[in-house]
Amino acid sequence: MNDPKTPLSEMRERIDSIDRQIQQLISERANHARTVAKVKGEGLSAIDYYRPEREAHVLRMVVDRNQGPLSDAEMVRLFREIMSSCLAQEDPLKIGFLGPEGTFSEQAVRKHFGHAAYGLPLGSIEEVFQEVAAGHADFGVVPVENSGQGMIQVTLDMFLTSDATICGEIELRVHQCLHSRSGRLEDVRRIYAHAQSLQQCKTWLRINLPEVECIAVSSNAEAARLALHADDVAAIAGESAGKVYRLKTVAQGIEDRADNTTRFLVIGRTLFPPSGNDRTSLLVTVNDKPGALYDVLSPFAKHGISLNRIESRPAHTGKWQYAFFIDVSGHIDDDALQAAVHDIGESAASIRVLGSYPVALP
Numbered sequence: 001m002n003d004p005k006t007p008l009s010e011m012r013e014r015i016d017s018i019d020r021q022i023q024q025l026i027s028e029r030a031n032h033a034r035t036v037a038k039v040k041g042e043g044l045s046a047i048d049y050y051r052p053e054r055e056a057h058v059l060r061m062v063v064d065r066n067q068g069p070l071s072d073a074e075m076v077r078l079f080r081e082i083m084s085s086c087l088a089q090e091d092p093l094k095i096g097f098l099g100p101e102g103t104f105s106e107q108a109v110r111k112h113f114g115h116a117a118y119g120l121p122l123g124s125i126e127e128v129f130q131e132v133a134a135g136h137a138d139f140g141v142v143p144v145e146n147s148g149q150g151m152i153q154v155t156l157d158m159f160l161t162s163d164a165t166i167c168g169e170i171e172l173r174v175h176q177c178l179h180s181r182s183g184r185l186e187d188v189r190r191i192y193a194h195a196q197s198l199q200q201c202k203t204w205l206r207i208n209l210p211e212v213e214c215i216a217v218s219s220n221a222e223a224a225r226l227a228l229h230a231d232d233v234a235a236i237a238g239e240s241a242g243k244v245y246r247l248k249t250v251a252q253g254i255e256d257r258a259d260n261t262t263r264f265l266v267i268g269r270t271l272f273p274p275s276g277n278d279r280t281s282l283l284v285t286v287n288d289k290p291g292a293l294y295d296v297l298s299p300f301a302k303h304g305i306s307l308n309r310i311e312s313r314p315a316h317t318g319k320w321q322y323a324f325f326i327d328v329s330g331h332i333d334d335d336a337l338q339a340a341v342h343d344i345g346e347s348a349a350s351i352r353v354l355g356s357y358p359v360a361l362p
């Protein structure tokens, strides 16, 4: 047995004492959050207590204070979980996402809302929009862009036909793994994965498994589920999908680009106040006339607004009419952005504010 006063046991006593303090402070914090909730009103739904702009502000302070040794992302994750539990004391938020369990969309849900939120796995991106519109989910999380593959058009097109608002953005580093029942590379004859994941791992597959048949399926988690049924089948999916379906990992980090990142949007039914570091998404449709795009973009320069992103899609309102998805820095409550939106409205066929939301945290 260890002497109770060895350096190891002393250090553990210090850790125990710190844990007691942390636990006491977490309980104190949770009590304060309850009091804040009471001020907002008794017996409301989870969504009425939720304040994304305040959460973003709290987490930015965490990043500003962080001096290591834990990374900013780790600190943010820990505090996100504390806030998630504080909020769920009232009633957990219900979040729809592209299921089944184990998808990167589910990881994005957990990164943004923590583990105390209730995750609702749904069959398609369209269904996520529908369930949010119907009020069956408080918010939805949908992929919108991958750093290597570009925009996810199904998601953009859903904004053309729905009233969904954008309440947040999440950036998730995507690490792909190859999973199978046996865990042996030499057994693999067929690979299932979502089409995007097959694209993201093209080079690795060409070098390591050139003869193998690759089959696109509806999600990586579905691929993992299929890999359960035969020894010569493997699935490309994230680490968590491999765990959910109890598969062995054949290889990890098989994505071609080391910075492979997917950006997700949080969709909802309302707009939220400024957090201090926000982005605004606009949907603009233009008439087919000379200088139409210039008329849309020049007000941003005139009012000193940074353009982050612009993407065009057929507008669905008539042949050769285009809708532009435009992301800019700032919140729609800012005077400069109000003035720019007013100017664009003078020339465009239509302009809609999809949402103003906190810029993604680490």
Ligand SMILES: O=C(O)C(=O)C[C@]1(C(=O)O)C=C[C@@H](O)C=C1
Pocket: 033, 036, 037, 049, 050, 051, 052, 054, 055, 058, 082, 083, 086, 087
């Ligand atoms: O500040 C609030 O409005 C709170 O309800 C507290 C709190 C928190 O735990 O810090 C909890 C939930 C909200 O989404 C934002 C913040």
